[in-house]
Amino acid sequence: MPTKPKSVTIAQIAQVAGVARSSVSRAFTRPELLKPDTVARIRQVAEQLGYVPNYNARALSTGRNGNIAFIVPDVANPYFPPMIRSAQLEADRRDYCVFLADFEENGLQETKLLERFSGKVEGVILVSSRMPEEQLLRHAERLPLVLINREVSGVPRVLIDAGSSLKEAVKLLAGLGHRHIAYLRGPAIAWANQQREASILEAAEEFGLQVSLVQSRLPSLDSGREAVDALLASGVSGAIAFNDFLAQGVLTELAARGISVPQAFSLVGCDNAFGAYTHPPLTTVSNRTEDAGTLAFSLLMAVLKEIPEAFEERQILATRLIQRETLAPPTSP
Amino acid sequence: MPTKPKSVTIAQIAQVAGVARSSVSRAFTRPELLKPDTVARIRQVAEQLGYVPNYNARALSTGRNGNIAFIVPDVANPYFPPMIRSAQLEADRRDYCVFLADFEENGLQETKLLERFSGKVEGVILVSSRMPEEQLLRHAERLPLVLINREVSGVPRVLIDAGSSLKEAVKLLAGLGHRHIAYLRGPAIAWANQQREASILEAAEEFGLQVSLVQSRLPSLDSGREAVDALLASGVSGAIAFNDFLAQGVLTELAARGISVPQAFSLVGCDNAFGAYTHPPLTTVSNRTEDAGTLAFSLLMAVLKEIPEAFEERQILATRLIQRETLAPPTSP
């Protein structure tokens, strides 16, 4: 069925149009150097022959291939797709193609991917990297690199700051009369988790709240359910979860045990993953994932242009607390 | 900060190792042609110099670049990421890299993407294409192509068959005493929607049910909410939704109106997007998105190997009905 894709080359076009190969090349890359009607003729011949430029050949001589890689811990985690999408759309606008890869929450795989891509792309956007800092720096030396949600001095980065919103949540909880809450932790290595935890602890100190730390297995719905035992055992009247998956898991398990939210337990999520579609609607922190994707791509472009300031860029994206219906005063103070 | 990536070439390695360029090349691609210790020496020198093969150059001479493209209507729609992930993981296993692109639910963009990728990849996996059939065939002639959830004779394809499960759902509804239900439609052009609708209508005929068709604006949560008016107006005692997003939207809106599910209204979703985490847990149809991704990649590999049977492959993935808690007899028969 499929015909051998014996592709048309500039040589054939040159032959037919009666010009040199270099003129054909220029007709596409630097048309201003050629007489307008020459350009027109060449392009017409090319069109007619169904010419498709060979990107490999082009890349070989120019050294630029118009590709970047976007690497995330887990494509299937719904937190990442909007980021992937916005970066891809922005890339598309600038005629870049983006490789997507998933390192399966595994630092080794991460290195392997970086190496595999290093010859195929001009630069990489690496999200929520689990790699040790010095390794990251070493890679950044050889390959233009932009980080999202990872803080390494000397590597351009985009950080989504949920901290201030979570502080607001803590303040709100304190105001409602809570004295002891829990933070349901995400992956210990994740910058986002560290930042969220630190912000919560700081605010708790300020407002005189006690915080119990409960570790989750994974930032997933099931882990949220599993964590309810520990949460209840800690004797808290409310909790802040690392993300909405954990929060929704907690919500489901509490409902199964007949514990009503927010009357008997207050809950705050993070990342606004489900909008108002949980039951009851979850108070959470907005995400800025789309902006992060777009911004990271722009930063990478700046790095590729070797704009010196780009290398120390540190873009912070602020979030806000979205108040819905999972916050109330504690039952028994 | 970043050093100029003046990359090491085989020529330099050849020089240092005291061999010809071709031997260096073979040390990596056909080591069995060289004496083992020569290979070892070359590899050691390469390692030491930090050699990274230039994929463009390699691709230029071999004609194979080890890349494929995976194109979906909308990366941010959570239906696709698991498929993307499984395809990418499988590709990774075979040393392929995958470009990801999003055509924004727009046929024109789709063509543009196919053209852009045609020079950069060996083949394409296209998911839920919105393109007219003859255009699709034309592209398939020039570029190895595998479709997911789109039925075009002559193009290898993977179809996720929710039909039989939905028939089962209809049978169940009939058995519970429902006489009139609705199908809340997805995108009219989508093969998945057409197949689901046809299966439901067929089963309804068999079991003597009347079906009202209600069109949704988009297959999203919000559209689900919006559709509740039309659903209720049609006087049905239950509904099957094109997917779980619509179903969850319906669930939320019904709850807001104080209509309890399943006592006052029965509901079936499709694709098992939320697991048991809706309230109440939604009866739905399992998805096979991960298998579809893996399978599509394998199919594409077969096409690339020019295995003749591959071109008429039509893989059907069966699903099953997952019964949870949104089905009950109708209140007033």
Place this chain on the structure above:
DNA sequence: CTTTACAATGCAACCGGTTGCATTGTCAAG
């Protein structure tokens, strides 16, 4: 001690573009 066969390696062309420099043509200024 030749001849033969094959393993190991080198040589050089090639993949399909891009680009610095040389060449040709044209027109205006001298």
Place this chain on the structure above:
DNA sequence: CTTGACAATGCAACCGGTTGCATTGTAAAG
């Protein structure tokens, strides 16, 4: 009419690998 300047185009080297064929070395066979 000559000269210079510049626009338009051609020539050929180059990007960094791969690969068919030629060459060399070596051990087994005659």
